[in-house]
Amino acid sequence: IxxxxxxxxxxxxxxxxxxxxxxxxxxxxxxxxxxxxxxxxxxxxxxxxxxxxxxxxxxxxxxxxxxxxxxxxxxxxxxxxxxxxxxxxxxxxxxxxxxxxxxxxxxxxxxxxPFRYTARNWELSGRKSVSPHDSLGSNLIVQVKQNRVMRVLPLESEELNECWLSDRDRFSYEGLNSEERLQRPMLKEGGHWREVDWQAALEHVARTLSEIRFKYVPQEIGALASPHSTFEEMALLAKLMRAMGSDNVDFRLRQSDFSADGKRAGVPWLGMKLAELGALDRVLVVGSFLRKDHPLVASRLRQIAKRKSQVNVLHCADDDLLMPIANKVIVRPSELPGTLAQVVKAVAEARQKPAPAELAAFSVGGEARAIAASLASGQNVAVLLGNLAAQHPQGAQLQRLAQELAALLGGRFGFFGEAANSVGGYLAGCVPSEGGLNARTLLEQPRKAYLLLNTEPDFDCHDPRTAIKAMGAADLVVAMAAYRSFAADYANVLLPVVPFTETSGTYVNCEGRMQSFNGAVKPLGEARPAWKVLRVLGNLMSLPGFEYESTEAVRDEICGTEDIAGRLDNRLNGLELSLDSGSGEELQRIADVPIYFGDPIVRRAASLQRTRDALPPRAFVGPLLAQKLGVKAGDRVRVRQGEGEAIVELGIDEHLPAGCVRLAAAHRHTAALGPMFGPVSVERT
Incomplete structure (x- = not known):
């Protein structure tokens, strides 16, 4: 009333x-x-x-x-x-x-x-779509008015996002309408950019790639794709590279340990259906900024933690997960594999089973034994590896230990996955096979030419400083991107491609669910879907097999009638355990990717960039380290890593492991630094 x-x-x-x-x-x-x-x-x-x-x-x-x-x-x-x-x-x-x-x-x-006073409900038409921002693959309703995305709402999907959306999925649409959108192809001549038509741009790329291919060797060409790209885009990029004779293609941009390559039994995935998380009674989460990396997965685990299930955490940062935690162990990055090894050994002792011989020298601490006791008392157990575990310098060892632990417990293990196509990239063949260079090696051993698909090396790579240096040394850098970025400093060609709302495509989420979608609006300006750009580029280079008329044709050729579930397998075969505890003296960097800086779209969503989670990064240290360095919260400090340095504000985190500095990656303030993990130094400015 x-x-x-x-x-x-x-x-x-x-x-x-x-x-x-x-x-x-x-x-x-x-x-x-x-x-x-x-x-x-x-x-x-x-x-x-x-x-x-x-x-x-x-x-x-x-x-x-x-x-x-x-x-x-x-x-x-x-x-x-x-x-x-x-x-x-x-x-x-x-x-x-x-x-x-x-x-x-x-x-x-x-x-x-962001939507306030922009449109009426009855003026909007809705299109079904899929979120590109994390590995869940939340179902969306994209609401459109006059060929412009005005709002994004959840599309109910009981198996995935239920009826919820994370703020990243809901408000990132502002980035689709950013003023930084590329609308016309551009060539750099004499250090200056000029707009050209598509024919001129693609002919220039085809001609230059052919010259490099025959003047040197095809292996002098490398390609890096964002894991947020569609399945079809990744598949065509990989096909284009292999048709040119190069196997140097990868989408795992933030990964640093590739020792598991060639030893995988199949495609890494969650190891279960998302709906099956609700039936778990014991969980170990290893190396995950869970709330920020996977908000809706965190919500699912929060519900089971309230229902007497025990969630255990092994991590390098003591973030508040806002759920009951049975046991939490926070260690330095270099100590993460060793601590997980202690848990494996303790579970083997509790279950009276033999532990791997490589763990004989490990003594089990009280914290690891508490996690082991929790896991060993469960009937339905899972070991889940987060983004930090996948990006860790000993990521393959963490996976092997998780495999051993799951086997001892009779449970399952898997990966949360970083992006919409962290599973799809493997299925699309967008990884190097025998003789090809992975994402890290492609940058550490610079190539003559690079093809970048939806990639901003300054923010998306494990070691942005090395990435920028490699791009600067190349004869040709072709950036297929939806936005202007720092790529303008080192690229030779900018090809405007469209985001997910302006193309059809497919994402394969962490549970191996293949979800296809259509474009919600027409391409902006002269931007074109990346799969069409790659198809035409293949035609101009007279490469066979680039006659596709639709994304369905690309998908059918790659997958056919095969059930992709048969290709999902987390097991490693033939990877020896070799645990390195690292130096105990030097400061170690812990890098997270802030929730609103993970991909090019959210980085340009104006409202999300005004939230607390989008504040400039601070270098967090423990109170004892701050006292030793003679600094206090709010001071400006210089963080050095290799040849790079960044000046940021200092923060104090009482729960940070001793000898660690937490400083976010994927941000312009820290892009000059080196790898996401490694030795750093801190001093007052």
């Missing part, structure tokens, strides 16, 4: 539950004659707009924070008509799942701030 008549100006109009009930069952005139209440609006941050006078006190937003997001950021104070919803924890709502409160609000009290 005490609700304002805001329908003509309310963003919820046309999709409001209260409006529907009032129209369906209400009277044509109100009997309410008292003065209506007015509640001051709160600024909850850059994502949620508030009109709290419209609030009907259903407390759905409060319950969502408590029950799903893991922290009650909103709460209700006061009684009766003086009751109101406000932020409890801080002044803003900072959850990575906060946008779901907008969907849950039955009235217009909480609405989308």
């Amino acid at each position: 005490n609700h304002p008549l805001d329908c003509p100006i309310c963003d919820q109009g046309g999709e409001c539950q209260l409006q529907d009930l009032a129209v369906g069952y209400g009277k044509s005139a109100s009997r309410y004659t008292e003065e209506k209440r007015v509640v001051l609006n709160k600024n909850l941050g850059p994502l949620i707009s508030t009109d709290m006078t419209r609030c009907i006190h259903c407390t759905r937003c409060v319950r969502f924070g408590q029950e799903l997001a893991g922290v009650m950021e909103l709460g209700m104070i006061g009684r009766g008509e003086h009751a109101e919803i406000l932020a409890f924890v801080g002044k803003t709502v900072d959850s990575e799942l906060s946008g779901n409160m907008i969907d849950l609000c039955p009235v217009g009290a909480l609405t989308s701030k």
Whole structure:
């Protein structure tokens, strides 16, 4: 009753539950004659707009924070008509799942701030799509007006994202309409860029690649693809490279240990269906910034942790996962494999089974024994490796240890996966086979020519400094990208390709589910789908087998009628355990990829870049190390790594392992540094 008549100006109009009930069952005139209440609006941050006078006190937003997001950021104070919803924890709502409160609000009290006053619900047409930002493959409804993406909503999928979306999936669409979008092909001549037509650009690329191919050897050409690219784009890039005689193609840009190559029984994946996470009673998460890397997977694990399942964590950073944790062990990156080895040995002792002979010299600590006891007491157990584990300098050893642990427990092991096609890249053949160079070697041993697909080496590579140096030394760098970037400094050709909303394609998520989608809007300007660009490039170079008319034709050629489930297998064959504890003296860097800097689209989503998670990176150290260095929180410090350095603000983290510096990667402030893990030094500026 005490609700304002805001329908003509309310963003919820046309999709409001209260409006529907009032129209369906209400009277044509109100009997309410008292003065209506007015509640001051709160600024909850850059994502949620508030009109709290419209609030009907259903407390759905409060319950969502408590029950799903893991922290009650909103709460209700006061009684009766003086009751109101406000932020409890801080002044803003900072959850990575906060946008779901907008969907849950039955009235217009909480609405989308980026979408505010831009369109009416009935003006929008919806298209089904799939999120490219993480390995879950959340199902989306992309809402379009006049060939422009205006809003993204969740498409219910019980097996994947249920009815939720992470804020990264929901608000990243702003990056699709960024002013940095490339719209025309460009060539660099005499150090200056000029726009050309597609024919001239592709003929120049084809001619130069052919010259390098025959003047030197085909192996002097390398290709790097983003794991956020579609299955078809990766497949055609790999086919183009192999048709030219080079096997130097890779999508694992942030990986540093490739010793498992050639020893895999199949394609690495989660090891189970996502829905099966709910049946686990014991879980060990190794090396994962879980909440930020995989927000909705974290939500699933949060639910089972509340239902007496035990979640154990072995990691290098003590992030709050907002769930009950049975045991948490935080160690230096160099100690991560050794600690996991202790867990393996302790489980072998508990189960009275033989441990690998290579672990005989390891003594088991109390923390590792506690994790082992938890896992050994379970019936349905999983060991899950996160992004940090996959990017670790001894990533293959971590995988081998996880395999041993799962075998001892009679459980399963797998990878969360970094991006939409971390599984699809393997299936598409976008990895080097015998004799080819992997992503790391391609940069450490510079090539004469590079093809970059949706890749920004400054932010997407394990060692950005080495990547930039390799690009600068090449005769030809072709950047197939949707955006202008620092690639303009070292590229010779910029080919505008479209993001996922402007092309058809396929993503294969972490559980091996192949999801195809169509474009939601037409390509912007003269930008074209990357699979078409690669097809025409193959034709111009007179390479056989580039006559595709659709992405379906590409997909059918690669997969045929084969069930891809038969190719999914995490086992390693013939990889020996060789654990290196590393030096105990030098400072070690721990690098995470911030949630809103993981790919080119989110890096350009304006509202996400105004959130707390998008603040400039700080170098976090422990209080003892800060005291030793003579610095305090807020000081400007110089972080050196190899030949590179970055000047950033210092932060204090009491839970950080001794002798470690946590400093984010994939950011312009840290792009001049070296690998994501390795020795660093810190000093006051």
